[in-house]
Amino acid sequence: MYSHINTTRLSTIVNLILLIIITLLSVIQAYNLNIDKAKIFSHPHKYSHHRGSYFGFTVALYNSPNYEDQFVLVGAPRANTTQTLVVEPGTVYKCMLNSNCNEWQLDNTFGETHDAGTIIRDHSWLGASMSVENVENPRVVICAPRWKIKWKYDWYMNGICYYAEINANQSFDHSYIERIMSFTNKREQTAIDSNNNGYYKYGMGLLGFSLSTFRNGEKWNAVLGGPGAYSSYGTTVVLSHSQLGFNHVIPDFDEVSSTYLGYSMTSGKYFNINHIQFAAGAPRNTDMTGRVRVFYYDDYKYIVEAIDTLKGTQKGEYFGAALTSCDVDNDGKDEIIVGAPMWTKNGDEGSVYIFTTKNSKKFKLLLQIKGEVKDARFGTSVACLGDIDRDGYQDIAVGAPYENNYGAVYIFNGNQTGLSSSWSQRIFGNDFSHTMRGFGLSISEPRDIDGNGYLDVAIGAYLSGHAVVIKSQPVVSVDIKIYTKQMKIRNDTVSFPIRICSSFKGVRSPRSFNTSIKLKVDALHERAYIINLKREDRFYIMPSKLSRGVNTCENITILLKERNLNMIDPVEISALLTLDPELETSSVSSDNFYFDYPVINKNISKTEDNITLEFAVDCGDDNICHSNILLNFTTDLDNENHFVIGSKNTVKLFIDIQNYGESAYQTFVHILIPESIGLANNPVNCEPTRSSGIPEIICNMGNPLVNRHNLTLELVMKQARSIDNHVDLYAFVTTQSQNLNLNPTKQNLTIYFDDNVDIAVSGNAYETSYSCFNNENKQKLEIIKFQHVYQVHKFGVTPIMQSHLAISIPTHIIDDKTKKKIEIAKIHRTDISLHEFTDGQNSYCVQEKINNTYQTLNYPKINTNPNNYTLYINCTNPLIICTTISCFLETSSNALTIGNVAITMELQLRNFTGK
Incomplete structure (x- = not known):
């Protein structure tokens, strides 16, 4: 009963809705990080009366070559250690996947001196940054950026990093191999600028606030961030390790401003697939939009050179607070992923920017992914997960540690064009525990710790003191x-x-x-x-x-x-x-x-x-039926469709449809018929229904309609009312074929209502004359009883449902001198008789007195001339008071004589006296 175009559109909409539902269901399901079998670690020495240790502030995975030992290193930079003389130095725990967590005592010294200064390890935040090389016997760097030295009365927060190597499980029974103390030269704690103003050079350097390690050929390198150097302008320290030890390269900056360069670090193959460069985040910068500076490092000449700068877009978004590098499009060159956790739409939703050098000699913005949850700080951490689903493209994880109070991590997959803007998996902290807080502040580099060929990951929840190891499932x-x-x-x-x-x-x-x-x-x-x-x-x-x-x-x-x-x-x-x-x-x-x-x-x-x-329809080679339908809609009334109410019970309605085109399938005619008329019967191929509250009949005109089909309906006109004046009928044709619309398929038809009716009233007295005297004793009568009868007649075919007869009778006269009312006649009773059968319930009479306001006529007064016995009484005389009897007579539809009204009255002769 719908056109082909409408049903096709409806089918498309239904399929689209189902596709959206299926897509949404697939999105909310987990991808290949198996949260159901995650391993959760808590701080092993957690006390309710101590402030949080920030266990989970950093995480790093390790697996032995034969998968005999798999563990996660977890940084707790505010933890107390077994060395009770030092207050909250921070520490690192080795947590075996099949066992518990044990502290790795990297530094057991206390009160040690350096260059005539005293080393202060209290609150040094050991474990604030950490890197484990992805080789069989990895190098490990763990930093304490709040590590301090005191020279007499001056305290300097230089920061320190510890270098160690893991070649056996027993390696964790030993402390560091070497300390990295790039900012501890006493003579370089402060300096004088060109304006002869003093400033902190390395004195508040915060070495190791961030770090990244990489290999250029056989050479292992590390880049350390020192965002507090140069009065918080910040700097980077490049370390090259050889048999002779570490070589430190520190770029020299003339600027002194709080950009926090070195707040984050990353490294990758950005321009040359044979050489690794590194980048450092400066989330404040001079205009507060944030910058990321990209550096080239020559590890033979030990030269660092800035080669590109990436810029933020919104003031205060902290662009560059987190960095990672990842080849998301598999072109051999890494993209830089930049976190801006304070990017704001409604309040710290956070954002991530992806920059690429594909087909370019400079970085250009490839994609921005905006957070959607207020105060979540999406982009606080970013990590390259490698090809976690083994589809040939590397993937990334983005942390939003404050989302919904628990924290969340989003997984985005790489593809040929770069990176999908829609996450494939979202992991909430409360997926593991309702007490977890700060989930996603740290995300480890990926490692295959179970040997299934898929990379796994560890995620820290520092506020609640948790670390979660999540393994990957195979992907098909x-x-x-x-x-x-x-x-x-x-x-x-x-x-x-x-x-x-x-x-x-x-x-x-x-x-x-x-x-x-x-x-x-x-x-x-x-x-x-x-x-x-x-x-x-x-x-x-x-x-x-x-x-x-x-x-x-x-x-x-x-x-x-x-x-x-x-x-x-x-x-x-x-x-x-x-x-x-x-x-x-x-x-x-x-x-x-x-x-x-x-x-x-x-x-x-x-x-x-x-x-x-x-x-297979008979509609040509294209199998599309192009019909050309003409609708004709008429009645058996005269040309102007006038109907005399009551003239007959039914009117015939003729519907004729002709098709001048190809076959018309599922062809229906819809006729909307007002409530005041109805159908005598329903043809076999028609069904009654309602459309927008209006009665409708839908008739099948052929499936297919090849050329012509007609239909006759009978309209019941018994309920037609002259008060309606007219009724409108509406007909239209629908078909599943594609109608060419060369001929009208919609038509209106109006039936006009006419009346053929008239009413006449006749009346007579029961007697023609009455005597004022008693025939026996010739005495004057005080009253005379008499009766008037009124008959109502109808002419014409139009029925009348009810007639209204109004009779005005003089009942009082006003004395012109005394102004008193004198009763002339008293109405004794009123009788109604109907000539056609009705129940009479709707036939009745009511009385109402009326005072005339017409102009005074020159009628004789009642006492002006006693010799004149003629008294004219008329309701138009202002001295006459009349009573109106209104009778409502129920009328049968085919009655010709409607009924009689008989009124019995008493003439009050005793009130008439002459002078």
């Missing part, structure tokens, strides 16, 4: 395809076969696993169905098992329902492949070792396929 890409040999559906088709084939690919994936295929078969029109498959809501569920390297196929028969009227809209069949959520883990098979159940990479998978089968 799936493909599904529907095949059919049925080109078109014929009118006599009762069923047809389809074939559904699916397969999967994956790196280090299971050999086989179970899936479910959800089939939708003509969900919008429900003309087709499947037997022998379980149905849930709008889906048929088909279990399937996929095996690596095998294209698994299933044959299915689609059945068509009988008496199908809709042959224009095609039959749509879709198949959606999902992993079986009820599958037991033990049923997943692998080649050499245990695998977690895989997840689907929806970005490179084809999880859904659909086919569309059209009906």
Whole structure:
């Protein structure tokens, strides 16, 4: 009953809604970081009466070559240690994945001197930054940026870093190998600027506030941030390690301002894939928009040179507070990811910027991802996760440690164009514990700690003192395809076969696993169905098992329902492949070792396929029916459609439809009929309904309508009322074919109502004359009783439901001299008799006195001339008071004589006296 265009649009909308729902469901599901099997560590020496140790402020993963030892190093920069003489120096814990956490005592010294100064380790924030090299025997750098030296009365917060090497589990039983003390030269704690003003050079340097390590060929390097140097302008320290020890390179800056250069550090292959550069964040800068400066380091000549600068966009956003480098588009060159955690729309939502050098000699902005949660500070931490889903592109994690009080981490996946702007997984701190706070402040570099070929990650929640290790699940890409040999559906088709084939690919994936295929078969029109498959809501569920390297196929028969009227809209069949959520883990098979159940990479998978089968209709080679319909809408009344109310009971309505084009399928005529008239009966192919509260009848005019079809309806006119004046009828045609609209398919028709009726009233007295004297004793009578009878007649065919007869009778006269009222006549009773049968309930009379206000006429006074016995009484005389009797007479629809009204009165002769 809708046009082809409307049903196509409706089908598109329904499919779009279903697609959006399925997409939203897939987004909120976890990707391949398996939060259900996460390992949670808490600070092993947590006391309720102590302030928080910030356990989880930094995290770093390590695994031994044979996966015998897997652990996470967790920094707790405000922790007390077993060395009780030092107050909150901070420490690092080694937490075994299959055991507990133990403190790594990197520095046990107390009261040590350096260059005639005293070392102060109280509140030094050991563990504020940390790096573990990704090799079999890694170098480890752990920093304490609040480490101090006291020279007499002067205290300087230089910062320090500790260098160690891990070559066995026993390495953690020993302290550092070497201390990195780049800012401890006594003569360089302060300096004089060009204006002869003193400032702190390295005295408040905060060495190790941030760090990054990298290799250029065989040389291992580390870059350390010192944002407090040069009176908080900041600087960087580049370390090159060789057999001779560390070589320190510190760029010399003339500027003295609080830019905090070195607040964050990162390194990567930005311009040359054979050489690594590094970058340092300066989140304050002079205009408070933040900067990131990119440096080239020549590790042979030990020269540092600034080569590019990245700029923020919003004042106060803290652009450059966090940095990481990652090759998200797999072009061999790293992008720089910049966190701006105080970027604001409504309040510290945070933002992340991605810069690239692809096809450019300078960095350019590739993408900005804006946080959506107020006060979350999205971008406080950023980390490159490597290719965590093994799709060939590296991925990143972004921390929002204050989101919803718990904290959150977002995963964004790389692709050929750079980085997806939509997250693939969002992990909340309360996914693990409702006491977790600050989740996402730190995110480790990725490591494969369980040997399944997928990188894992650790995340710190520093406010509550937690560290969470999350392992990755295998990722597969799936493909599904529907095949059919049925080109078109014929009118006599009762069923047809389809074939559904699916397969999967994956790196280090299971050999086989179970899936479910959800089939939708003509969900919008429900003309087709499947037997022998379980149905849930709008889906048929088909279990399937996929095996690596095998294209698994299933044959299915689609059945068509009988008496199908809709042959224009095609039959749509879709198949959606999902992993079986009820599958037991033990049923997943692998080649050499245990695998977690895989997840689907929806970005490179084809999880859904659909086919569309059209009906074979007689509409040319394009199979699109172009009809050309003309509607004609008339009655059996005269040319102007005038109807005399009461002239007949029904009026015939003629509907004639002609099609001058191709076949018109599902052709219906809709007639809207007012409430005041109705239908004598419903034809076989018509159904009554309502449209916007108005009665409507919908009639099938052919499926298909090839050339012409007519229809006659009878309208019941008994309820037609002259007060309505007219009624409007409206008719229109709908078809599923594409109507060319060359002829009108909508039409209005107005029926006008006319009256044919008149009313006459006749009246007579019961007697023609009355005597004023008694016939027996000739005495004057005091009263005379008499009766008047009034008859109401109707002429014409138009019925009258009720008649109103008003009779005015003089009952009093006013004496012109005395002004007294004198009663002339008294109304004794009123009787109504109806000539046609009615129940009489709506027939009645009422009385009402009226005082005349007409002009005075020259009628004789009642006592002016006693010799004149003629007295004229009329209701138009102002001295006369009349009583009006109003009678309402219920009238039968076909009555010609409506009824009689008899009024009995008493003439009051005793009130008439002569002079």
